[in-house]
Amino acid sequence: MIAIIDYQAGNQTSVQRAFAHLGIETEISADPARLAAADGLVFPGVGAAGQAMALLTRTGLDKAVRELARSRPFLGICLGCQIMLEDSQEDGGVKTLGLIPGHNLRFDPTMREEDGRPIRIPHMGWNRIRPVRDSPLFDGLGGERQFYFVHSYYPRPDPAYVLGRTDYGLSFASVFGRDGLWAVQFHPEKSGEPGLRILSNFYRYCRGSE
Amino acid sequence: MLSKRIIPCLDVRDGQLTKGVKFQGNIDLGDPVAVARRYYEEGADEIVFYDITASAEGRNVFLDVVERVAESIFIPFSVGGGIDSVAQMRAVLLAGAEKVSLNSAAVKRPELISEGAAAFGSQAIVLGMDARRAPVSPDRPSGYEIVVRGGRTPTGLDALAWAQKAEKLGAGEICLNAIDTDGTKDGYELTLTRMIAEAVSIPVIASGGAGEPRHIHEALTEGRASAALVASIVHFNEYSIPELKRYLAERGCPVRPAPAAKTL
Numbered sequence: 461m462i463a464i465i466d467y468q469a470g471n472q473t474s475v476q477r478a479f480a481h482l483g484i485e486t487e488i489s490a491d492p493a494r495l496a497a498a499d500g501l502v503f504p505g506v507g508a509a510g511q512a513m514a515l516l517t518r519t520g521l522d523k524a525v526r527e528l529a530r531s532r533p534f535l536g537i538c539l540g541c542q543i544m545l546e547d548s549q550e551d552g553g554v555k556t557l558g559l560i561p562g563h564n565l566r567f568d569p570t571m572r573e574e575d576g577r578p579i580r581i582p583h584m585g586w587n588r589i590r591p592v593r594d595s596p597l598f599d600g601l602g603g604e605r606q607f608y609f610v611h612s613y614y615p616r617p618d619p620a621y622v623l624g625r626t627d628y629g630l631s632f633a634s635v636f637g638r639d640g641l642w643a644v645q646f647h648p649e650k651s652g653e654p655g656l657r658i659l660s661n662f663y664r665y666c667r668g669s670e
Numbered sequence: 671m672l673s674k675r676i677i678p679c680l681d682v683r684d685g686q687l688t689k690g691v692k693f694q695g696n697i698d699l700g701d702p703v704a705v706a707r708r709y710y711e712e713g714a715d716e717i718v719f720y721d722i723t724a725s726a727e728g729r730n731v732f733l734d735v736v737e738r739v740a741e742s743i744f745i746p747f748s749v750g751g752g753i754d755s756v757a758q759m760r761a762v763l764l765a766g767a768e769k770v771s772l773n774s775a776a777v778k779r780p781e782l783i784s785e786g787a788a789a790f791g792s793q794a795i796v797l798g799m800d801a802r803r804a805p806v807s808p809d810r811p812s813g814y815e816i817v818v819r820g821g822r823t824p825t826g827l828d829a830l831a832w833a834q835k836a837e838k839l840g841a842g843e844i845c846l847n848a849i850d851t852d853g854t855k856d857g858y859e860l861t862l863t864r865m866i867a868e869a870v871s872i873p874v875i876a877s878g879g880a881g882e883p884r885h886i887h888e889a890l891t892e893g894r895a896s897a898a899l900v901a902s903i904v905h906f907n908e909y910s911i912p913e914l915k916r917y918l919a920e921r922g923c924p925v926r927p928a929p930a931a932k933t934l
Contacts, residue, residue, distance in 0.1 A: 569871060580871050582872070628671075
């Protein structure tokens with residue numbers, strides 16, 4: 461079973477529907493004991509970093525998530541991915557979970573797209589991911605594929621953790637982490653077949669690491 | 671580089687498509703869930719649903735459609751049509767839509783945009799605007815005005831000023847429907863599209879007038895749109911989504927290639 465961490469800041473049901481389509485059982489929960497019983501954890505999220513951190517702290521889930529991320533396969537999605545780093549420029553500066561070294565920065569409106577035009581913010585739509593390191597997450601994807609993004613801040617993890625990059629005004633780390641502790645900036649649950657493949661790869665890894 | 675999006679638009683009344691959609695082999699489908707699934711498999715980048723049901727009963731039928739769509743397709747989709755409260759936005763988002771499209775209700779009460787953005791994030795709030803050419807006046811410096819009720823009622827609002835106001839209020843995207851070209855199949859309203867797209871920094875979806883692949887190309891290049899809404903050009907099997915994407919790709923327009931084959 462995959463547990464989807466429920467902290468009222470997310471698209472938990474979209475993630476659950478995507479796993480259900482793959483025939484994978486999930487449970488949406490905020491109970492640390494239930495989360496600890498899962499084969500793997502998905503940490504979703506949409507919205508703002510400040511509010512999400514406030515929700516995590518208020519429910520005491522911040523501590524539980526920090527501990528579980530050490531002992532269970534863990535996949536952060538979108539805002540969940542950003543919160544795994546140390547801090548974010550969003551909401552005037554927010555300290556986040558610090559599971560992986562690095563920071564989240566705001567896209568700069570003076571940045572330019574490859575055609576020379578200023579970027580639009582949010583970065584919304586389909587964009588390529590260029591794998592820069594092998595990862596079980598990429599199994600069966602076959603090179604560059606496109607995924608669905610929606611975000612106004614971008615992650616900048618320690619370069620040692622970068623697994624895949626995307627170009628939008630600059631080249632940013634759209635997939636990062638290490639085996640069993642992954643962060644993806646895009647929405648795998650909304651990225652068609654390649655997105656579903658990422659979720660099924662995560663599940664396979666969870667089952668294999670039991 | 672970010673891909674330009676092709677977004678089929680489906681009108682739903684009482685849980686059924688208002689017009690059937692013909693796929694290759696002239697299979698005519700009226701079920702919005704089945705049609706959404708087909709477009710998903712063909713490589714649509716997103717889907718827009720407009721609920722044109724009037725009754726409260728029909729609304730519940732529509733929410734059921736939204737839920738079934740969410741279980742069948744794994745790309746973003748948005749829902750519009752008569753949404754005028756945060757409670758209604760919550761209902762369609764919980765049913766599985768990524769975005770809600772606000773139109774007339776936001777003209778009436780612009781704070782609806784900021785309330786929606788505060789509750790669900792800007793990424794979930796699309797401003798749908800219907801605009802048409804109007805004489806330039808001090809109140810309407812852009813030469814385009816906003817109309818409501820399917821283009822019948824003028825509001826006196828300047829289209830450009832309204833787009834910029836909506837961005838400030840927290841809209842994450844604008845779906846710009848040009849009333850003058852809507853249904854003509856003569857091409858999108860490029861002057862209007864470009865004017866709005868250059869005046870805001872959020873993405874703009876061009877809508878109204880697609881009859882040929884080159885129209886879509888024009889909207890995405892000259893018109894500076896991030897996405898193109900398509901209806902009859904794909905619904906009546908004149909062009910398929912993979913054909914439109916190939917056309918754009920051959921002309922150097924970045925698109926997400928249509929999926930090769932179904933695997934999962």
